[in-house]
Amino acid sequence: MSSPFTTLSNGVTKEQIDAMARSGQVPSNLKSEVSKMYIVIFTHIDGTMYSEMSAAEEVDGEFIVCEGREATYDRIINFLNSDLEPCSVDINKSKVLVEGVDAGKSVSLLRFIGFCKNFYPNKEIDLSRHLEAIGVESDETAQVTRQATGFGGNSGTMLNE
Numbered sequence: 683m684s685s686p687f688t689t690l691s692n693g694v695t696k697e698q699i700d701a702m703a704r705s706g707q708v709p710s711n712l713k714s715e716v717s718k719m720y721i722v723i724f725t726h727i728d729g730t731m732y733s734e735m736s737a738a739e740e741v742d743g744e745f746i747v748c749e750g751r752e753a754t755y756d757r758i759i760n761f762l763n764s765d766l767e768p769c770s771v772d773i774n775k776s777k778v779l780v781e782g783v784d785a786g787k788s789v790s791l792l793r794f795i796g797f798c799k800n801f802y803p804n805k806e807i808d809l810s811r812h813l814e815a816i817g818v819e820s821d822e823t824a825q826v827t828r829q830a831t832g833f834g835g836n837s838g839t840m841l842n843e
Contacts, residue, residue: 719781720754722746722791724761727772727815743776754778755798758791759807773812 725743746761748754762771776791789797795807 713781715751717749718751720748720751721779722748722754722758722761722794723777723779724791725772725775725777726770751798752802755795755802755805758795759805762807762809762812771812772816773809774816774818 723743723745746754746757748757762773771791773792773795774790777788778791778794779785779788792809792813795809798805799807
């Protein structure tokens with residue numbers, strides 16, 4: 683049987699509250715998907731991008747940092763629908779990382795979009811031109827977005843977050 687303190691505090695233990703008080707932060711394993719930080723790393727299809735700060739400087743990619751899964755999904759939709767060079771982002775090599783999950787367990791941008799489509803079905807995103815650019819036929823989309831990373835299924839990946 684759990685203690686009354688654990689029951690009243692939604693399963694947060696006294697040790698976890700003490701750790702929060704010492705550090706002044708909520709550990710990422712206690713945050714919801716709304717308050718976690720997400721990093722999206724966009725990789726260019728031909729591998730060449732130019733820095734926004736110095737147009738002469740080549741970079742391997744660029745990234746955005748967002749708070750919350752839905753906000754991250756919105757930014758991705760806006761980014762992919764913006765005035766990019768047609769199909770310039772490799773959505774299979776681009777990665778999404780989430781606070782509290784090892785970088786090795788990141789998922790592809792394509793996988794993250796497939797995951798978010800289940801949670802936010804009213805938000806439309808057309809990936810056909812991006813899929814075509816990386817050589818994926820539209821009927822293969824469902825299969826590609828189901829490919830797991832990390833340990834099989836959602837176990838141990840950011841998709842549990």
